[in-house]
Amino acid sequence: MQFEDFKSEKEKWITFVESDFYPNYLDAARQKYAPVLERFYELLQTAKSSQELFLLITREARERREQLWRIFRRYVSPDTSVEMLKVKKNAEKILREFGSRFRPIEEVRKRFKLRNDALVALLSEYEDRGEKGYEVSSRFFEWFNQKHGQHFAIEGPERAGKDIYLNEVFEDYPGPRPVDFIIRYKETKTPVVVGFIRYDSDRGGAQENDRPSGYRNVVNEILDYSEGKNLNLKILFVNEGPGLTLGSMWDDYSTLEIIGRGRVRVVTLKMLESRLTKDWILG
Numbered sequence: 001m002q003f004e005d006f007k008s009e010k011e012k013w014i015t016f017v018e019s020d021f022y023p024n025y026l027d028a029a030r031q032k033y034a035p036v037l038e039r040f041y042e043l044l045q046t047a048k049s050s051q052e053l054f055l056l057i058t059r060e061a062r063e064r065r066e067q068l069w070r071i072f073r074r075y076v077s078p079d080t081s082v083e084m085l086k087v088k089k090n091a092e093k094i095l096r097e098f099g100s101r102f103r104p105i106e107e108v109r110k111r112f113k114l115r116n117d118a119l120v121a122l123l124s125e126y127e128d129r130g131e132k133g134y135e136v137s138s139r140f141f142e143w144f145n146q147k148h149g150q151h152f153a154i155e156g157p158e159r160a161g162k163d164i165y166l167n168e169v170f171e172d173y174p175g176p177r178p179v180d181f182i183i184r185y186k187e188t189k190t191p192v193v194v195g196f197i198r199y200d201s202d203r204g205g206a207q208e209n210d211r212p213s214g215y216r217n218v219v220n221e222i223l224d225y226s227e228g229k230n231l232n233l234k235i236l237f238v239n240e241g242p243g244l245t246l247g248s249m250w251d252d253y254s255t256l257e258i259i260g261r262g263r264v265r266v267v268t269l270k271m272l273e274s275r276l277t278k279d280w281i282l283g
Contacts, residue, residue, distance in 0.1 A: 001275070003266040004254035015240050015269045017132040017199060026117055029124040036067040036123075037115075043068070044109055050076050050102035051095055058091045070126055074119065075111055076103050132199040134159035136240045136269065137180070140197060143272055144183075151278060152192070156181030166194065166222070173225060177218070183236075183281065192281055194222060195236035200243025219260055226263075234281060237266040244268070 006013050039060075047053035053076065057068045069085040079098050084090060103111075141158045148154075156164050156179075163178035169191055183193035196215070219235055226233035237253065244250060253266045262283075267275050 002254065003257050004251070006271070007250050007254070010245050010250055013268050013270050014242060014244055015136070016242065017135045017240070019132075022121065023117070025124060026120060029120045030117070033067070033120055033123050036064060036071070037119075039064065040068055040071045041112065044105070044112060047105060050105045050108060051099050053105065053108070054095065054099070054102070055091065058088055067123065070123060071119070074122065075108050077101065132201065132241065133197065136199045136238065137197045139269055140238050140272070141181075143269070144276075147272075147276075148183075148278065148281075151186055152281065153184045153186055154181055155184065170225070170229075172229075174221075177221065185282065191231075191233065193234045193236050195238060197238045198240070200239065200241040200249070215256055216259060219256055219264055223260065223263060233263070235260060235264045236276065237264070238269070239266060240268055 043053055043056045047056055054072065057065060057072060060068055066085075073080055073085070077098055079101055080094060084094065138158050141154060141156075144152075144154050163180065164182055166177040166179060167173040167175060169182060179194045180197045181195045182191050183195070184190060185192050215237070222233060222235055225231075237256065239253065244253070257264050257266055265275055265280065
């Protein structure tokens with residue numbers, strides 16, 4: 001069966017990673033995010049301008065810095081994305097291009113004093129999005145090792161961690177293509193599958209088309225390299241969540257299998273037993 005063959009009953013084939021109901025998680029969230037809120041307040045009182053606040057945050061330790069960025073973006077610069085802010089070397093560029101639009105420091109101090117549980121809830125929801133993806137990844141790795149661990153080894157972060165870059169796996173791969181995992185055949189230690197793991201809680205509008213469109217380019221790139229090197233690499237997409245059932249997502253992922261000519265598979269966790277077989281991996 002192809003991924004598209006499951007479409008008529010697609011709701012039966014997805015797995016929900018449960019979230020706690022609002023406001024049940026607020027007490028725990030208040031306690032968890034108290035240190036980062038206190039640190040933001042300290043920096044806010046120290047900085048003489050919003051631009052200086054920005055630079056002070058860049059000097060914080062990485063884990064704390066990313067949490068501070070989320071608060072900074074809400075209060076000071078909604079134009080800048082957290083992904084953009086994560087890269088420290090972008091600091092001067094961001095200041096140059098967005099600094100003039102930062103909210104004045106006096107206004108930030110005034111607004112921050114009025115903060116309420118909405119901010120804590122937002123910080124908690126940021127983390128929750130990533131946790132669902134980590135949960136899918138953890139379940140997939142556990143299943144794979146139990147089912148195929150005798151013949152194959154899977155590499156990659158089971159939860160949070162650094163992506164694998166194909167140019168570090170294959171010395172002559174054309175560019176730093178990140179993937180979530182690779183699977184090697186234990187007998188030869190040869191990479192046989194590269195893969196991606198996603199959980200979509202929701203999906204719509206331009207985002208609905210952006211990811212599958214990007215994946216089409218990735219599929220073509222990897223398969224072209226594989227064919228040129230006679231590697232017979234397969235590509236596996238492990239996707240979960242209700243977002244798969246919305247709009248054209250199911251059809252878009254089905255298209256990836258079609259252009260993959262049998263060397264691409266899209267699966268949910270419930271499809272693993274029937275679709276991720278030794279025969280397909282090595283076929």
